[in-house]
Amino acid sequence: MTAPAFGPWSDTYTVTTELVAPALPNAPAMVGAVGEGSTRAGGWGVSLQPTFYWQPIQNATTYEFQLATDTAFSDLVVDATGGKALGDVQAYQYDGTLSYDTAYFWRVRALSASSQTSWSQVQGFTTLTEEVAPTGTAQPTGQPTFTFTQPAETTVTNVTETIAPAYIWAIIVVGAILVIAVIVLIVRTRRSV
Secondary structure: OOOOOOOOOOOOOOOOOOOOOOOOOOOOOEEEEEOOOOOOOOOEEEOOOOEEEEOOOOOOOEEEEEEEOOOOOOOEEEEEOHHHOOOOOOEEEOOOOOOOOOEEEEEEEEEOOOOEOOOOOOEEEEEOOOOOOOOOOOOOOOOOOOOOOOOOOOOOOOOOOOOOOHHHHHHHHHHHHHHHHHHHHHHHHHHOO
16 A cells, blocks of 8 residues: 655635526526617616517417516516516517616516416616706807897098098009109100100
8 A cells, every 4th residue: 555645735825706696497598678878788878768688488478577676576667477478579668767877677587378487587777877967057048139239320520631541552652653654765765866
């Protein structure tokens, strides 16, 4: 026989595990709650009228759906169970309006003529945050209104000087130069004869 061999202890390591709920047998797989403006399925920023999706279960004839504001489903917003079950569909469009910036939870299960599945795992989401209009400044509404007042009449008397615009002075200067040039040409041409 051989004796056991012992070595030094290894370094100490810490391991952290995540808690993951086990999948429920035969429960519909959740796809999510989505809607216009949602950031991701089953997450945050979901619209106030979301659509809920789930994977079908073979031989299911109807699905029951619940939407609540708590994970115990004691404060139900939608209770589509029993006679109010949804039928053979894999989606549910909420026709009301949920509250802004509120957490909701939902679950679904499949039924057949003789049996039913367990409830799916609870899935939660938070609705979008209400946009607030800026404060402190007046926002114009409708068409703008302008008011014009006619200035009082002013009487000017004893005006003795009128000032001409600059382009008139430019024309006078150019004209004077041309007149001088013509006179010089006439004088030069007369001398040569």
